[in-house]
Amino acid sequence: MGNQHDFFKGIMTVRVRGKLIEPFLQACTRRGCQITNMQRISEDEILMSIRLNEWTIYRQLRRKYRIKLSIVDGKGIPFLYKQMLNKTSLVIAFIIGVIFIFLLSNTLWSIKVDGLTPELEANVESKLKSYGVSPGKLTIGMNDPNEIQSKLLNDIPDLLWVGVKKQGTSYQLYGVEKTIHDTDKNNRPSNLVAAKKGMIVKAFIKKGRPLVNVYDVVKKGQPLATGVLVEDEDTFVHAEGEVIAETWYKVEQHLPLKQVLQLTNGEVENQYSLRIGSLEIPVWGWWKGKEGNFREETQTTKWKMLNKEMPVQLLTLSHYKIDMQTLEGTKKELEKIGVQNAAQSLQQYLSKDSKIKGQKVLHHRNENGKVKLILLFKVHENIAVTKYISQGD
Numbered sequence: 001m002g003n004q005h006d007f008f009k010g011i012m013t014v015r016v017r018g019k020l021i022e023p024f025l026q027a028c029t030r031r032g033c034q035i036t037n038m039q040r041i042s043e044d045e046i047l048m049s050i051r052l053n054e055w056t057i058y059r060q061l062r063r064k065y066r067i068k069l070s071i072v073d074g075k076g077i078p079f080l081y082k083q084m085l086n087k088t089s090l091v092i093a094f095i096i097g098v099i100f101i102f103l104l105s106n107t108l109w110s111i112k113v114d115g116l117t118p119e120l121e122a123n124v125e126s127k128l129k130s131y132g133v134s135p136g137k138l139t140i141g142m143n144d145p146n147e148i149q150s151k152l153l154n155d156i157p158d159l160l161w162v163g164v165k166k167q168g169t170s171y172q173l174y175g176v177e178k179t180i181h182d183t184d185k186n187n188r189p190s191n192l193v194a195a196k197k198g199m200i201v202k203a204f205i206k207k208g209r210p211l212v213n214v215y216d217v218v219k220k221g222q223p224l225a226t227g228v229l230v231e232d233e234d235t236f237v238h239a240e241g242e243v244i245a246e247t248w249y250k251v252e253q254h255l256p257l258k259q260v261l262q263l264t265n266g267e268v269e270n271q272y273s274l275r276i277g278s279l280e281i282p283v284w285g286w287w288k289g290k291e292g293n294f295r296e297e298t299q300t301t302k303w304k305m306l307n308k309e310m311p312v313q314l315l316t317l318s319h320y321k322i323d324m325q326t327l328e329g330t331k332k333e334l335e336k337i338g339v340q341n342a343a344q345s346l347q348q349y350l351s352k353d354s355k356i357k358g359q360k361v362l363h364h365r366n367e368n369g370k371v372k373l374i375l376l377f378k379v380h381e382n383i384a385v386t387k388y389i390s391q392g393d
């Protein structure tokens with residue numbers, strides 16, 4: 001028994017009593033029965049494991065040899081199925097659980113749009129909602145990402161390209177806005193709006209009328225400067241300038257408490273062999289064992305004669321013994337490393353002109369052999385983006 005096939009068909013532990021146990025067992029095996037895990041309890045009693053589908057043969061032969069059989073235990077799918085039938089509430093709970101997990105795994109929980117201006121991002125989210133793609137809805141019956149991508153490109157002329165990717169229970173979109181090659185684009189009426197939330201620390205408006213002051217807190221999409229020079233009059237310009245704001249980024253880091261280093265202790269054992277075509281012939285060191293941890297390096301030496309490469313090569317296989325060392329960092333050291341790694345990652349995400357002005361550790365906790373750091377970075381960056389004024393604005 002003990003194999004998967006027997007488990008699916010069922011295995012029983014049976015107690016056998018009688019004076020003619022050995023002849024009884026011999027008769028059963030001649031009929032093709034398989035017996036395992038036999039244990040003798042006494043001279044007239046044994047325990048053994050048999051297959052469920054062979055139980056009828058044992059019952060047929062027990063009368064002939066005056067044997068008493070009793071079932072001690074049963075394992076396998078047939079017994080589990082019988083137990084489940086006897087526990088209706090458990091079966092119902094299992095079915096409800098499966099349905100619940102199925103619904104959770106097929107529900108769209110979030111949609112993330114990157115790479116677009118706030119106005120275009122809002123337009124994309126509105127179109128997705130009209131397609132029936134919104135958080136809280138089942139993904140069953142939704143259009144696949146390729147169809148959603150095609151619809152967005154057809155329905156939103158300002159999109160040059162958009163990528164739609166399904167990740168688990170969320171949709172992630174990354175779009176590229178069309179660049180209008182207009183030789184007179186710098187003369188087109190426009191406003192400056194905030195690309196993100198922040199507190200104004202410096203503003204330099206070259207053209208246009210400022211709408212915010214230093215230390216004002218602005219929201220994403222809020223106008224910063226307008227191209228309307230005089231209120232209630234049709235006097236427009238192309239607003240230009242920079243609005244430096246203090247923004248905040250929360251970064252999470254996970255660092256291991258212990259680091260395992262693989263260091264070579266200098267000991268090396270070499271094995272040499274000759275390679276002729278695809279054939280390798282051991283020459284020296286092939287009898288040496290490979291006990292312990294080691295790192296392998298292979299070097300091939302090619303020989304030439306009369307500027308022609310010979311078909312014979314020398315292979316050198318070096319085994320460097322490795323000494324495993326575990327280093328455990330202190331709380332301050334790990335915190336310092338976490339801040340440096342987070343700052344480097346954040347700097348790659350920010351624009352070149354953005355500057356990190358400070359950071360603060362919001363959370364520091366050890367969990368599952370790692371240090372969890374939640375950091376808040378203060379950044380000064382230009383949040384002004386151009387929004388062209390269309391007719392009717």
